[in-house]
Amino acid sequence: MNLKHRPLLTTLALLALTACGTESVGNRDRAEERRGTKAAIPAPVKEETVKGLPGMPPVLDPKDVYAADRPNQLSPVVKDFPSRVYVPNSESDTVSVIDPTTYEVIETIPVGGQPQHVVPSWDLKTLWVNNNRGHTLTPIDPKTGRAGREVEVHDPYNLYFTPNGRYAIVMASLDRELVFRDPHTMERIKTEPVTCYGVNHADFSLDGRYFIVSCEFSGELLKVDTEQMKVVAQQKLPFDGAMPQDVKISPDGKRFYIADMMAHGMWVLDGDKFTTPSFLPTGKGCHGLYVSRDSREMYVSNRGEGTVSVFDFTRNQLTKKWQLPEGGSPDMGGVSADGKVLWLSGRYDSEVYAIDTGTGAELARIPVGAGPHGLAVYPQPGRYSLGHTGIFR
Template identity: 80%
Template sequence: MRPTETARALILAVAFSVLASLAACGSATHEHGDQVHGTRAGHVPPAPPQRAKKKAVPGLPGMPPVLDPQDVYAADRPNRLSPVVKDFPSRIYVPNTESDTVSVIDPKTYEVVDTIRVGRQPQHVVPSWDMKTLWVNNNRGHTLTPIDPRTGKAGRSVDVHDPYNLYFTPNGKYAVVMASLDRELAFRDPHTMKLLKTVPVSCYGVNHADFSLDGRYFIVSCEFSGELLKVDTAQMKVVAQQRLPFRGAMPQDVKISPDGKRFYVADMMADGMWVLDGDTFARPELLPTGKGAHGLYVSRDSREMYVSNRGEGTVSVFDFTQNRLTKKWHLPQGGSPDMGGVSADGKILWLSGRYNSEVYAIDTRTGVQLARIKVGSGPHGLAVYPQPGRYSLGHTGIFR
């Protein structure tokens, strides 16, 4: 670790300790990467200059405050595991949509060590807000299957209609089921999954989302109608809606920038990601990345974001500070990189190979493929677990 990073880590560690004390008092992973724009593959740009600290913005009531107002991912540094998950075995949980199973991979050996039978068409494996449970979204089976990440054993499934994807509000008050075919956002109890409120939507295929820095709203992608929604978290209400300016747009994964100023939305038909100001919700701009852009994953140092291009077997690397793409990694023999996550130490990007019945492990420093592992049919939203962070916002692992 370089001196500046050490100092920053120390500052964040102290901040984490103080916040934890206050809370206790108050309650309760191809070949070598290409060169792009003259940047050498695997090169990490210099740390950005120190910025003046911005005054903290009041967040969603009950939401743990962000550790750094300039970096919403400040709690996700390498191996900074919460006491809740630090003793969980490191595993990769892969939902196989056409096999109705979850393949469990040991990241140390790159071998499948278990296969868990779940409901019909499992789409994503989602960490709960409190990080104690992994929920398997059985879309066509209309159930959620809980997995205990400590033992790797599945529990009794819960009846939930059309659970394509699952998120949790930043204050942990609600689970939000993305009911894609039902055209609903279903707000449920985060523990029992009892339905509390249904929010009908006029777009088709609600599927992915991310929350603003203050947690007061979230942006939702609507895959089949090419639209975006802005939803007020506390009011559980759609407050804005727009159609993307590309005919046949199919928006997928959504991620917020470290500073909270922009949202990025992968689009598998526009072959890139839309850059959106979430506050103003103005017309977004398209940044081409590659054919079939699908998943978005932020590096452990908050400097880069990995974009899986499912239609061409590549991963594009976007630099937040330079505001541009700097690298593109190619999987040997091609592939269909889809959804996944970053290892706890930040060294490996794990992605499912949706149409190849396999999983890819990619070195985040060089872009080299480390492993290609056969799993069930139609692997989709795999979860790397555990990961750093204090709480989960859902999907395959959005931690803050």
């Protein structure tokens, strides 16, 4: 209420009435407190301002899509799962299982042909190994570490889940398809053919109503309507020979970052407008993108030079670059549940790197099978998984 423009008498009367009312309420509250009858005042409820995809869990914070990913904020579903790092070895057809407390491989699981990524399911209960050339998915129970019976799925290069948990989305890279499937049985529900080559990585908008997909071999981006399961826009990146890889949305949901291993940096895209993106150089072979537990920074793996760049969201700039002391080929991975360790596969060196997120120091270099790729750190904080090696909200 604006008192400035009210007549003086009216304003004085209003102030007097307000003062009397306040005193009355205060006296009543103190009396109730003495009698022990005053009811507790409920905390104000934060209004939901984001109209999300139907069936999607409410957005916790419209200013931070990663609000559910704080250190050790584990869902009741996963809180008793043992902490492990699952490494798909694409040239050995195995998954190496690392104990992150000892930095040792404690088990090697045989899987199908050319496993590419280990993907947490939307309900957090299963890890799916994407056996790309074996045309199967291998389920792993993260509570026991045991692999189940393989499910036949053609060309599963990567795997995502719609934010409402209704569909799994198989990135069929060579088939040039986005295949929407039942998230449990993996039965095919709808196939969306694409005209680009090499669909591989994606991330969803703040409201979950669309997602951005990178096309590795034709240097293109797709915008897909989640509910319609349909490509609604497509563009060619403005760089000759562009090779887009990982995709991540900014905490405020306003920008998408797309790693490009041939342009050696990140494209910065306004997903809503889907206009031509700007470019930010990071390092040779820019490949994987991982957000810190406080949503302030993003770790960028530069596979071609053995470094990790650190991008500050608030400052909108790169602030650090960490060099692996003996070189390497840092590729895909994830951040530990407490946020203190960044785990990355060494794609061409048959090893995995554990990196201190506070200092950038290499904590361990662990031998694994040949061609380690999309490793998953599990469990991680979050209410549900959108797929890949662990995109949690």
